[in-house]
Amino acid sequence: MLKQVFKRPQKGKIFRDSLVRELDDLGNKSLGISAFIAFFVGGVVAIQTALNVDNPMIPKYLIGFATKRSIILEFAPTFISIILAGKVGSFITSSIGTMRVTEQIDALEVMGINSLNYLVLPKIITTIFFYPFIISIAIFLGIFGGWVAGELTGLFSSTDYIDGIQLEFKSFFYVYAMIKTMVFAFVIATIPAYHGYYVKGGSLEVGRSSTRAVVWTSVTIIVLNYFLTQMLLS
Amino acid sequence: MIEVKDIHKSFGDAHVLKGISATFEAGKTSLIIGQSGSGKTVFIKSLLGLHTPEKGDICYDGKNYGNMSTDERRYLRKEIGMVFQGSALFDSSTVEENVMFPLKMFTNQSKSEMLERVNFVLNRVDLVDANNKYPSELSGGMQKRVAIARAIVMKPKYLFCDEPNSGLDPRTAILIDNLIQEITDEYNIITVINTHDMNSVMEIGEKIIFLQHGIKEWEGTSNDIFKTDNKAVTDFVYSSNLFKKVRQAYLMEDKK
Ligand SMILES: Nc1ncnc2c1ncn2[C@@H]1O[C@H](COP(=O)(O)OP(=O)(O)O)[C@@H](O)[C@H]1O
Ligand SMILES: [Mg+2]
Numbered sequence: 187m188l189k190q191v192f193k194r195p196q197k198g199k200i201f202r203d204s205l206v207r208e209l210d211d212l213g214n215k216s217l218g219i220s221a222f223i224a225f226f227v228g229g230v231v232a233i234q235t236a237l238n239v240d241n242p243m244i245p246k247y248l249i250g251f252a253t254k255r256s257i258i259l260e261f262a263p264t265f266i267s268i269i270l271a272g273k274v275g276s277f278i279t280s281s282i283g284t285m286r287v288t289e290q291i292d293a294l295e296v297m298g299i300n301s302l303n304y305l306v307l308p309k310i311i312t313t314i315f316f317y318p319f320i321i322s323i324a325i326f327l328g329i330f331g332g333w334v335a336g337e338l339t340g341l342f343s344s345t346d347y348i349d350g351i352q353l354e355f356k357s358f359f360y361v362y363a364m365i366k367t368m369v370f371a372f373v374i375a376t377i378p379a380y381h382g383y384y385v386k387g388g389s390l391e392v393g394r395s396s397t398r399a400v401v402w403t404s405v406t407i408i409v410l411n412y413f414l415t416q417m418l419l420s
Numbered sequence: 421m422i423e424v425k426d427i428h429k430s431f432g433d434a435h436v437l438k439g440i441s442a443t444f445e446a447g448k449t450s451l452i453i454g455q456s457g458s459g460k461t462v463f464i465k466s467l468l469g470l471h472t473p474e475k476g477d478i479c480y481d482g483k484n485y486g487n488m489s490t491d492e493r494r495y496l497r498k499e500i501g502m503v504f505q506g507s508a509l510f511d512s513s514t515v516e517e518n519v520m521f522p523l524k525m526f527t528n529q530s531k532s533e534m535l536e537r538v539n540f541v542l543n544r545v546d547l548v549d550a551n552n553k554y555p556s557e558l559s560g561g562m563q564k565r566v567a568i569a570r571a572i573v574m575k576p577k578y579l580f581c582d583e584p585n586s587g588l589d590p591r592t593a594i595l596i597d598n599l600i601q602e603i604t605d606e607y608n609i610i611t612v613i614n615t616h617d618m619n620s621v622m623e624i625g626e627k628i629i630f631l632q633h634g635i636k637e638w639e640g641t642s643n644d645i646f647k648t649d650n651k652a653v654t655d656f657v658y659s660s661n662l663f664k665k666v667r668q669a670y671l672m673e674d675k676k
Contacts, residue, residue, distance in 0.1 A: 289508040292504065295497070296468055297497060297522050298497035
């Protein structure tokens with residue numbers, strides 16, 4: 187499958203048009219939900235951390251510090267990717283699956299078009315290059331959400347939090363988050379595309395495939411997350 | 421000419437095509453008829469390489485499809501037009517975009533040249549003022565017309581139609597049949613049509629192949645089909661009273 191996907195597109199102009207369309211379908215339309223979730227999860231992480239470090243021996247700025255770390259390392263790249271696996275994954279499976287069962291993929295093939303390349307490559311490119319952008323925004327909004335939570339609950343002060351998030355900035359952590367994001371983005375584009383492309387039957391099967399695709403995508407992300415963490419951080 | 425020699429196709433335990441041979445010639449409309457489930461769609465898709473037969477040869481103008489490389493196949497497919505049973509239009513694109521798609525993909529024509537060709541073929545299938553509509557906004561007959569327009573926009577040498585008039589009212593069905601026949605004559609195309617509709621046989625069948633249970637049970641012309649004694653064919657053809665009368669008329673004519 188991947189060998190056909192990664193062939194050179196047959197027509198540059200059509201490929202660019204597809205990229206623009208996918209950027210809207212898979213990219214722009216995921217921004218809102220990712221931002222929303224990141225903001226609230228950031229708030230929750232900050233509150234949880236604050237409640238867990240109520241020991242007066244521990245300096246308050248550690249709340250900001252720990253919140254930032256968990257958001258960069260896990261909550262933004264992994265959590266948001268799982269959400270996108272559900273949202274974008276089911277969209278990819280159902281749109282490609284519908285094309286399969288209504289013979290639109292056969293129609294492409296009969297025209298002499300490499301349908302895997304035409305349908306899947308733009309999705310992979312879009313997710314790999316656009317999701318780091320989404321996750322970066324999520325990191326920012328998550329940390330911001332933590333600050334807002336502090337202001338609203340009064341559990342920690344604004345200056346402590348800001349001191350905390352400025353403490354020990356390790357750019358490798360950010361790089362690590364982006365590496366994870368790109369790997370997950372690849373998974374989010376390919377596993378659902380596979381499930382859609384090879385679906386057999388009618389609309390009921392397309393629905394079932396979408397569910398299966400989301401489950402497999404999420405499981406794969408979780409397992410890969412474990413190995414990537416071990417490989418990159420230890 | 422397309423030559424098909426003894427093709428077999430199975431899905432798991434189901435042996436769907438059990439050794440079918442046939443030839444299809446330029447400028448002729450050949451009909452594959454048979455009950456639902458007799459293997460018509462699998463046959464036509466095997467000719468196109470959408471299914472890979474386990475056994476047998478398919479030759480396009482002397483070149484064996486089975487021996488072609490992926491690129492050679494893609495090249496051949498540019499000379500093939502196909503009208504799918506459900507039309508298979510790209511539902512996120514307009515009529516104009518659907519028909520223009522092959523041109524965009526495979527030619528370097530300017531936008532206005534492409535548009536001219538698109539309008540020409542849309543005109544040819546009697547579809548005007550539908551350029552900016554989406555497939556979901558069209559009736560079944562109009563969708564079929566768009567599918568035909570898309571299939572012929574690249575001036576194919578081979579045209580395949582899978583039940584082009586199923587689900588259409590009798591009048592529209594006949595118009596679509598005649599349209600395909602005219603296009604075949606006009607451009608000297610090799611046309612193969614799947615159908616279970618005896619009206620099409622009356623209208624356009626020049627060569628008829630009758631499939632049953634994955635076997636070519638009978639082959640002949642539309643005149644022959646009303647005279648044959650082949651039990652499988654007569655059971656199929658005379659399932660309706662109308663065609664019982666047609667048969668009588670044919671036999672009377674012969675006696676005269
Ligand atoms: N992709 C497939 N997988 C399994 N069985 C199939 C497939 N396509 C067709 N069949 C079976 O092959 C037989 C012939 O189908 P088909 O060619 O669609 O008949 P029809 O003459 O109505 O077009 C049917 O019994 C069908 O169930
Ligand atoms: Mg069929």
